[in-house]
Amino acid sequence: MLAEKFDVFLFDLDGVIYIGGKLLPGVKETLAQLRRLNKRIYFLTNDPIPTRRQFVERLQGLGIEAHLDEIISSGWATAKTLRLMEINSVYVLGSDGLKTEIRGFGIDVVEKSDCQAVVVGHDDQLSYGHIRQAIQLIHRGAKFIATNVDATFPGPEGPCPGTGAIVSAVQTSSGRRPVIIGKPYPPMFRTVLDHLDPHLRVAMVGDNPYTDILGAHQQGITAILRSDKAVDFPSPKDFRIPDARITNLKELFTPAITARPWGKPPYAWPETVEPAVAAVVFDGDGRILLIKRVDFDVWGLPTGHIEPGETVQEAVIREVYEETGLRVKVSRYIGVYSDPMYLVVSHPSGKVCHYITSCMECKIVGGYLRADCVETAEVAFFELDNLPTNLLTLHGEWLRDVLNRDNAGVLR
């Protein structure tokens, strides 16, 4: 029985507690029963429109016990994050409720003047002029913050465009990626989890695999899907696969329903899988070329992406030339590397990529180490028996595969 397995329940609202303002069956009695058993309850909603107080009133109006400190809404969490970022003035594409939450943290909401951040929430009165102003403020240096990026939300007559549609418009035109506060990103989960005794057992109950289930799994907690339909993802390693599914909240008390244990892998969930190349370049004396980028205090092999239309050989030749000024030719394939433990990379922008890297041995055929390369990185040749200690772990493994000639063509 799921109710027995957990001490704290995080409930999504839309699609779990109610749909379009109508309470779902089994909710009222299940929440009351959980409270009788002294379970802790929080409501985590990506809906950025109402204030937290309005959510309490809405739930109480539906006959559900709810308290202000149990409501974690994306609008309120955004306002709290703005305060932590020491932002004092914002332009808001969003509801009056969102603006109220932001002002509640002592932050000015401006209409025309410059500001420190543009906040995008849900605004059903949105116009072209609002989007234009948002992107011009971002262009002039304002930070770009989104309450959430849900593609849709459930309406009584079917799905309605969610905040994600508005965020996409601003993102497309500004060319900037926002800081995102709502599920599946960490801030709303951390607001609860950071204040709980770590021994408490926590489960998220949500209806959306892309926000509720993924977000819970990223934080290492169990995720229960409330849905009439099973969800399916091609890989069994997918973070969006729930640990249990229920159709009605009452099933938290069904003896036969249990959850698989969730063990979070030690890498973030990648948004994209991208092809990449790496070069093992020897000079005439058998020394190996390594690069240490100024913003990254470890040595590594020259690596890079593949341009549209390029072969992996063309890509590795171009990358080595761009990074060092040396002309090379590919002499041997070393292997294709794909282990997410090493090849999932979280970029400073927030983007997380899983790189599938083709590693090739290369020989220098011309060029010279260019001075302009040395400005952005340190480039040097190393004897194989005297490699730097701060060499990327994975690149060290690739080098071992290069030196072990029998290992050519390995897959990892």
Ligand SMILES: [Mg+2]
């Ligand atoms: Mg939902």
